[in-house]
Amino acid sequence: MNQYNDLIIKCPNPEHPNNVKLVCFDESCKADRLYCMQCSRNGIHFSHPQHQYQLPNLFDHFEKIEKECDDLINRLSRQIDLVQQSFYQLIGGIKTKYVISKEQVLNLNSKQINSILAETIQFKSFRSTIEIQIQKSSNELQDQIQKLYQDLGLNYLNYYQVNDSDIKKSEEFYQKGYKLYWYDHKYEEAITMLDQALSVNSKHQLALWCKAESLKMLDQYNEAIVWADKALHIDPKHFNSLYTKAESLRMLEQYNEAIIWVDKALQIDPKHTNSLFTKSSSLRGLGQYNEAITWADKVLQIDSKHFNSLSTKSTSLRMLKNYDEALAVIEQSLQINPNHLDSLWSKGKCLQDQNQYQEALICYDKALKIKENHQWTKDRRNECLEALKKK
Template identity: 35%
Template structure:
């Protein structure tokens, strides 16, 4: 018997004897209590796990019985291993070991077999030796691990002497000082291991070792140490808070918040817990609640850079860019090299369309951390928004080389490549983004639809845009994009229906206004078209397409001089805009200014040698202007023929030239070309027949 029924133990309160003992597994209080202590403690909530002190003997005997059973099972398993090991040794000895007496009993064939098998055994022996060495080594390591985890080296754990505790704390303080120094975490861990060797129950050392591992990114092992520390002291604030940080870094934000809350219940003034709880709430898109946490942190420590910077980030995510910049500037006053603050300020300036200023901030961030993917990505995006797409691609490629799965960089790659007309490559990156379901948002569907449209895949584009419309039926951009596709398919009236839907949602939607102008122009409603193009230009006076389209409408209304004024505005923005160059040539021709007209058409053809309108007009000019120069005439007719199949208008113009200058043989040959190309066009066939 271990304890008799008359055992007397003083309660921790010193006022009475112990009457009850708690066996609740997760109990955080003192387990031995008198009656009064039990009533006033947390044990009242799990009374089913309380026993009277008189029952302690039976409880311990049952515990001993269970331990003996467990040890017997282990011994049984180990004996089973020993049995098979003995059989192996016995078999090897009997088969490969030959005594002198046995040798004389064997016949020639048996001795031959013995020698052959012995050679096989020699080869096998080396492999077997290596395997057994590894097995025994692993087994020893496992035994040592169990020995340490069960703290068997401290059998008298309840009698840990004060000297060991003092030495343990001495090593803890040394380890803690190393932990506070950056990049000294390995040294800190070695010292803290010494501390734990003297006192495995030193929760401060357990926490500090875990914190060092956390700083090295080893969250899994750090969590184990924090849990050990908390099993010894459940109210240790740093262990609670750092466990939350590990969970946060693993993306487990809700679980992390739970531990920050526990830390704050113990110490409501713990700044890091307020700040990190705010970070988790921000990452869960709960920006208002996150701001409350950051404000609490800043009340306690007005100069904590992380809280100030994170508050700025929350304000940015709420669209309060100017206010965000104010707080980010405060953070940078305290630490001018704080990369997150520089990055966030760059984000804000980008959203305010202050792209050059944003790039300055991002360059400062990249000077400190050249491998910061977000800084590279946002700088690339700013350059893209400044139409410096080739430069933008350089930074985006750097970001991709560092992190090939960086979502925003992948999308920005698609945008930049699309702007420089590399639609196939752009679609590759957009499709890469589509592989991740979390990125399949409205903007990405619209972007893909636009890219397909620019590749002339109008029907495919419409399929993608229809999915965008299903996602959000109140998005003007989706209807506008679908309208553009329908217009390019020649379904102008259907296009107008979609454009009107877009304008019903947003009457100032730029793309819809100029696209409606294009549709009305194609329906020869030039005056109405001008109304919508003017609305587009009121919103964006330098909108190139609207300027060019307005000039075309004015030309159709035979207001050639006014048309040239608007063409010049377009060319001031982009001197290489082929359509505007060609349009100016047409207007000058219609004003009878042939020499100037030819110059503008030639400029267009230098940029695009297949610009059909310029080719057509230039052919006409050469016939009218150089009637006596047969060589010039012949060369331009050949150029026209080369591209004639690309434009019905060009085919007719070329045919009229042959009518005027060509001989009968030329007329006959070209009529055959026209008949093969235009067989399905009754109107044009009638023209051909008329001219025959």
């Protein structure tokens, strides 16, 4: 607080030549909150001296309100996230109940088919009911939010304007930060530069996104989400911020939430390979292997050499015990890069699951030459050696 002791602000009363010395924090007070000693001698704020503080306390107040504001926004965001999770659960249930493949029908008996048929015949009535209910709830929520926005006077806020000089200075800091992030991969240095951009213009959307992305690259996923949310508060359809948030959620193993946010990104760019991969990998994390393969194939149609998608597809096939198909996909990735660790691990596990222990050992040994202290590989290798001893 001492750094603000020399702060100079003129008294709001034009007849007083003095500078502001005191601040009033009484909620019911109608007088000017900032006032000088002459105002005090004139009896202003006399009725509530317990709420009067020295001017430097103003900044303690602003810092406290900033924290409380961030806490409120985070709580509200969590409420909306819960709504989105419930919605995703709903649409997932609808798909599970009403989308029946030919293969599924062939594995059912006549009683089960009859039950499904009865439900699907009623789908038209169900569709009408649910659309009306969701539309009504959506309209009510939007009306309530708009009313709050107007009642709080948020549409009239204009405390300050960022001048052209500040905008230019902020942009210069952002460009330096972006270069450190994109070209130099110096993420911590990038964040330092981006913070300078945001200190001049806190609404610089690309600086907010770039800071979020830099935090993600440093594996600071929770912090990355916070800054991605700040960028999305300015533009809810900013593609890169949507992807950054979705991928951070995936890395935190919050797969349902990741899918919600990556779906928003894919509505903007349906062919963005990294977003498609995020969805595929999230589905795999949820154990939805067939769906994961479908989305991995979407990536591979665009980029046949996308390592991560090849790995996701092969792992999903392995979990479905489709070993031949899994091995074919793994061989495809190994042709591109014979030292691709995920592919060596996956191939070794496929062979091990089929009791081909000698062949699996070859894969594990190759993997250990690349990453010699990888415990999972060591454990699988020992399992194969023990199995060979028992033969």
